[in-house]
Amino acid sequence: MQIDLRTVAIEPQRQAFDHLVRSFGNKPASRYQEGSYDIQAAENLHYKPTWDPEQDLYDETITRVVMHDWYALKDPRQFYYSTYTLARARQQETAEANFSFVETRALADMLPPELRAVALAVLVPLRHAAWGANQHNAFICGYGFGTAFTQPCMYHAMDNLGIAQYLSRLGLLLGDTAALDAGKRAWLDDAAWQPLRRYVEDCLVVRDPFELFVAQNLVVDGLLYPLVYERIVDAHLSSRGGSAVAMLCQFMNDWFDETRKWVDAVLKVAAAESEHNRAVLAAWVRDWSGRAASALLPVVELALGPQADEAVAEYVAALSARIVKAGIPA
Amino acid sequence: MSTVFIALQTNEDTRPIIEAIEIDNPLAVVHREPAMVKIDAPDRLVVRRSTIEELIGRDFDLQEMHINLITLSGNVAEDDDTLTLSWNN
Amino acid sequence: MDMKVSKKKLGLKERYRLMTRDLGWDTTYQPKDKVLPYVGYEGIKIHDWDKWEDPFRLTMDSYWKYQAEKERKFYAIIDAHAQNNGHLNLTDARYLSALKIFLQAISPGEYAAHKGFARVGREFPGVGTQVACQMQAIDEIRHAQTQIHAMSNYNRYYNGFHAFADQRDRIWYTSVARSFFDDAMSAGPFEFMIAIGFSFEYVLTNLLFVPFMSGAAYNGDMATVTFGFSAQSDEARHMTLGLECIKFMLEQDPANVPIVQGWIDKWFWRGFRVLGLVSTMMDYMLPKRVMSWREAWNIYGVENGGALFKDLARYGITPPKGWDDAEKGIDHMSHQFMLGLYQWSFGTAFHSWIPSDEDMAWLSAKYPDTFDKHYRPRWNHIRKLAAAGTPFKNYGLAKLCQTCQLPTVFTEPDDPTLTCHRETTYKGEKYHFCSDGCQHIFDNEPEKYIQAWLPMPQLFQDPIKGDLGEWMKWVSLIDGKDNGDYAGSEDQQHFEAWRGLATTNQ
Numbered sequence: 001m002q003i004d005l006r007t008v009a010i011e012p013q014r015q016a017f018d019h020l021v022r023s024f025g026n027k028p029a030s031r032y033q034e035g036s037y038d039i040q041a042a043e044n045l046h047y048k049p050t051w052d053p054e055q056d057l058y059d060e061t062i063t064r065v066v067m068h069d070w071y072a073l074k075d076p077r078q079f080y081y082s083t084y085t086l087a088r089a090r091q092q093e094t095a096e097a098n099f100s101f102v103e104t105r106a107l108a109d110m111l112p113p114e115l116r117a118v119a120l121a122v123l124v125p126l127r128h129a130a131w132g133a134n135q136h137n138a139f140i141c142g143y144g145f146g147t148a149f150t151q152p153c154m155y156h157a158m159d160n161l162g163i164a165q166y167l168s169r170l171g172l173l174l175g176d177t178a179a180l181d182a183g184k185r186a187w188l189d190d191a192a193w194q195p196l197r198r199y200v201e202d203c204l205v206v207r208d209p210f211e212l213f214v215a216q217n218l219v220v221d222g223l224l225y226p227l228v229y230e231r232i233v234d235a236h237l238s239s240r241g242g243s244a245v246a247m248l249c250q251f252m253n254d255w256f257d258e259t260r261k262w263v264d265a266v267l268k269v270a271a272a273e274s275e276h277n278r279a280v281l282a283a284w285v286r287d288w289s290g291r292a293a294s295a296l297l298p299v300v301e302l303a304l305g306p307q308a309d310e311a312v313a314e315y316v317a318a319l320s321a322r323i324v325k326a327g328i329p330a
Numbered sequence: 331m332s333t334v335f336i337a338l339q340t341n342e343d344t345r346p347i348i349e350a351i352e353i354d355n356p357l358a359v360v361h362r363e364p365a366m367v368k369i370d371a372p373d374r375l376v377v378r379r380s381t382i383e384e385l386i387g388r389d390f391d392l393q394e395m396h397i398n399l400i401t402l403s404g405n406v407a408e409d410d411d412t413l414t415l416s417w418n419n
Numbered sequence: 420m421d422m423k424v425s426k427k428k429l430g431l432k433e434r435y436r437l438m439t440r441d442l443g444w445d446t447t448y449q450p451k452d453k454v455l456p457y458v459g460y461e462g463i464k465i466h467d468w469d470k471w472e473d474p475f476r477l478t479m480d481s482y483w484k485y486q487a488e489k490e491r492k493f494y495a496i497i498d499a500h501a502q503n504n505g506h507l508n509l510t511d512a513r514y515l516s517a518l519k520i521f522l523q524a525i526s527p528g529e530y531a532a533h534k535g536f537a538r539v540g541r542e543f544p545g546v547g548t549q550v551a552c553q554m555q556a557i558d559e560i561r562h563a564q565t566q567i568h569a570m571s572n573y574n575r576y577y578n579g580f581h582a583f584a585d586q587r588d589r590i591w592y593t594s595v596a597r598s599f600f601d602d603a604m605s606a607g608p609f610e611f612m613i614a615i616g617f618s619f620e621y622v623l624t625n626l627l628f629v630p631f632m633s634g635a636a637y638n639g640d641m642a643t644v645t646f647g648f649s650a651q652s653d654e655a656r657h658m659t660l661g662l663e664c665i666k667f668m669l670e671q672d673p674a675n676v677p678i679v680q681g682w683i684d685k686w687f688w689r690g691f692r693v694l695g696l697v698s699t700m701m702d703y704m705l706p707k708r709v710m711s712w713r714e715a716w717n718i719y720g721v722e723n724g725g726a727l728f729k730d731l732a733r734y735g736i737t738p739p740k741g742w743d744d745a746e747k748g749i750d751h752m753s754h755q756f757m758l759g760l761y762q763w764s765f766g767t768a769f770h771s772w773i774p775s776d777e778d779m780a781w782l783s784a785k786y787p788d789t790f791d792k793h794y795r796p797r798w799n800h801i802r803k804l805a806a807a808g809t810p811f812k813n814y815g816l817a818k819l820c821q822t823c824q825l826p827t828v829f830t831e832p833d834d835p836t837l838t839c840h841r842e843t844t845y846k847g848e849k850y851h852f853c854s855d856g857c858q859h860i861f862d863n864e865p866e867k868y869i870q871a872w873l874p875m876p877q878l879f880q881d882p883i884k885g886d887l888g889e890w891m892k893w894v895s896l897i898d899g900k901d902n903g904d905y906a907g908s909e910d911q912q913h914f915e916a917w918r919g920l921a922t923t924n925q
Contacts, residue, residue, distance in 0.1 A: 010504070010917050012575035017567075018895055019584040034571055035564035039530050043588040044872040046601040051457040057604055058534075081561040082490040089487030092480045131442035135541055138553055142537035147530075154537055154557050161550065162479035165438045172437070177429075180437060188444060201448040332726030337629070339648050364636035364709075365644055366629075393477060396485045400651045401625055403723050405666075405730070406659045408475060410431045417730045 035080035060145040063210040064280045070146025076265045084155045098247040107244040115242040124171040124183030130164035132200035136216040144209040170248045195295035215288040217263045222319045225256035232303040271327035281328045332417040334404030337368040344398045350381035377413040435476035443546035461607040464672035468545030474659035493649045500642045501572040508639040511706035512914035519579040519769035524596035526566040527587040531600035533559035539608040551660045558653040569646040579768045582895030590894040591874035594824045599693045616661030618686035625719040633709045669734040687739030688856035692823035698753035711785035741856040747832040754794040759828040762813035770905035821850040822857035
């Protein structure tokens with residue numbers, strides 16, 4: 001029997017799940033709301049972690065930031081798995097087309113050797129920094145509190161891995177496996193990279209998820225991405241005939257543009273919550289931003305030489321303005 | 331002897347994959363269930379890229395199978411040309 | 420694989436190595452034990468993380484591409500399902516009880532797995548292992564979300580779905596699944612992998628998903644078929660991760676073998692108890708049945724599990740300790756569960772019912788040695804009580820197992836006429852268990868299991884103080900709508916009326 005079910009008009013019994021009606025009123029909920037709010041267990045947790053019996057399985061007190069409602073830290077992009085994945089799949093197609101354009105036209109071979117050298121020297125070791133960022137965001141997702149805050153960090157972690165892989169491909173395209181080896185040696189041993197590596201490793205022992213969010217997603221990325229991809233790749237290299245490199249880095253530029261809006265939104269809400277939060281966030285910003293600026297300076301010097309100081313100062317000022325705008329006092 | 335298996339969603343994408351598995355694994359037994367095709371084989375089952383490509387007339391990436399894979403059993407070995415399931419006993 | 424290279428052609432394995440494990444390094448500014456503080460305390464010895472075999476070699480660009488394709492398919496189908504009143508295609512709304520249990524108990528487990536894998540994706544030293552765990556972390560939140568999204572439309576028309584988030588933390592039977600996942604998450608990273616990656620995903624997940632989704636297909640539920648098979652396509656990767664992980668631990672050091680064996684014993688039994696509810700779903704809750712729980716067990720338990728443990732025998736691993744007891748319980752458990760659910764149905768946010776003559780004929784054919792002898796007489800008695808207008812309800816509190824948190828409704832492995840009950844006294848307190856398996860688990864880690872939150876004692880504490888109405892409010896259960904017998908329920912009346920609208924010109 002074939003039934004034409006579309007012709008049946010029946011009244012729904014309710015608009016949405018109870019917890020969403022309580023938060024957002026009696027109306028149909030969005031898929032972002034359904035996939036994000038109150039889906040972390042909240043009560044009657046059974047056992048203390050054997051890895052740290054001082055903590056609860058989901059513990060909002062392991063960070064110094066205090067939120068009355070962690071679900072207030074919502075993602076302005078309203079990413080849930082599906083919207084996130086579809087967005088990245090589209091960007092991935094563009095990146096693929098860009099790599100293929102550079103590859104099939106042998107644009108890499110036409111790069112002036114000094115530009116290729118700069119591109120390799122600056123970009124390839126950054127694949128390790130991106131891996132560090134992945135570790136921090138996996139941590140924030142794992143130990144942070146409330147899905148609204150933690151779910152985008154998992155997406156961010158996978159993005160960090162994706163960026164590390166695009167940088168690896170860039171290295172292979174411009175310089176074969178030897179370029180990756182050289183980049184790793186530089187990351188491990190060259191003086192220019194040690195402050196940044198130290199910054200990443202110091203973050204690996206921070207176990208306050210919100211402090212890591214500040215140190216990685218706000219501070220170091222807030223300087224690194226515009227300095228490297230805007231200033232060095234798009235401005236410096238492109239104007240000298242290196243636009244092929246810019247094509248290979250389009251993903252990173254678009255990604256930073258998109259994700260900073262989320263980072264700012266999270267900070268704005270956390271800062272607006274209380275005087276206490278503003279003080280905590282300001283102290284973290286102070287601790288980490290000076291270190292990040294001095295860690296990036298020798299990296300920027302690899303490309304810009306004596307102009308590096310000025311470039312770093314310019315972007316430090318821009319980041320400070322961004323932070324003040326988010327409501328964190330200087 | 332132990333059975334390895336692979337199960338795929340029933341749709342147009344998996345038809346040539348299932349056909350290729352039948353060609354490359356004469357001992358495989360195909361069970362067609364609602365919405366799912368389960369293929370059992372004694373000890374070992376191989377999915378070969380080249381066989382699928384012959385059937386579909388285009389390049390095929392074995393990782394495309396992830397879209398329609400339901401489940402499998404056995405140790406997995408994967409390279410550019412084959413995906414092999416096996417038990418070591 | 421999209422990571423093409425121009426220079427020399429790299430094989431899949433080498434390319435993937437460069438894209439993953441070559442990204443990591445040994446830290447020198449911070450000591451290893453501060454960077455990775457949890458990797459040692461379980462006693463597992465790993466000498467060379469580079470020996471790790473990657474389960475599937477997906478780089479992020481391929482991951483995004485293939486997963487996006489799955490997502491597009493999935494949401495197209497559930498959108499169509501919602502727009503076209505797809506719920507009226509169901510064989511019968513009784514079927515929805517299985518989905519309600521799934522949303523209240525299993526979807527939160529997917530979320531817990533998401534968090535757990537994010538943690539181990541940070542805590543393991545090997546990059547290859549970390550990347551595989553992180554991919555599982557992001558997949559698991561996908562599963563939680565696609566399940567909630569698929570069931571959202573059912574929630575608009577049927578009872579029992581609306582308070583899943585409250586019931587996850589408060590109602591008595593979800594505590595079975597929650598305690599399972601809390602147990603895994605509170606363990607160290609290696610045990611977590613054995614618990615979820617190996618025991619749950621590899622040994623048991625086929626029993627949950629494959630018959631469940633085939634059941635959905637048989638019963639006209641395209642939304643669930645779609646989320647099920649779509650999730651299952653990720654499970655193939657997860658199962659492979661679980662198997663690689665266990666082989667890796669066993670190959671790295673012979674001293675790991677007894678530790679791993681202990682975890683296999685524990686987590687097989689924990690998983691078997693959690694998934695026991697699937698037996699009831701298969702044998703009782705599907706209006707149109709696919710195969711019996713016994714038949715599914717023969718395929719995915721005996722045959723597949725048998726092959727797996729034969730394979731692992733070369734490392735000195737033996738089948739899990741509770742394997743034989745499990746086998747002895749297979750022909751009994753679905754009946755014991757359903758009888759329990761029926762007598763406590765006033766306290767469940769789903770319906771149960773008395774099997775019809777036709778149902779009982781099927782059960783007796785599928786369980787020739789047990790159904791007619793032990794369970795048909797009980798159902799006949801219950802049916803008589805219902806016909807007399809005095810339906811059988813057990814308002815006494817179920818005695819819950821301290822480990823698995825199920826009511827102690829199971830019988831002795833070797834005597835189906837005798838309820839199995841075990842006790843341990845620890846630090847002057849008496850604890851109850853449903854089986855030897857659960858008692859052993861407790862005895863190995865009493866300090867952990869005495870912490871368990873037991874939903875029954877909660878009934879007598881503030882704010883409920885033994886008042887059933889207060890308890891129902893506290894668990895967001897609407898009496899007379901969400902609970903009780905399917906016969907006469909609002910779900911039944913609505914479904915029949917709506918179907919009538921669709922099939923007649925009234």
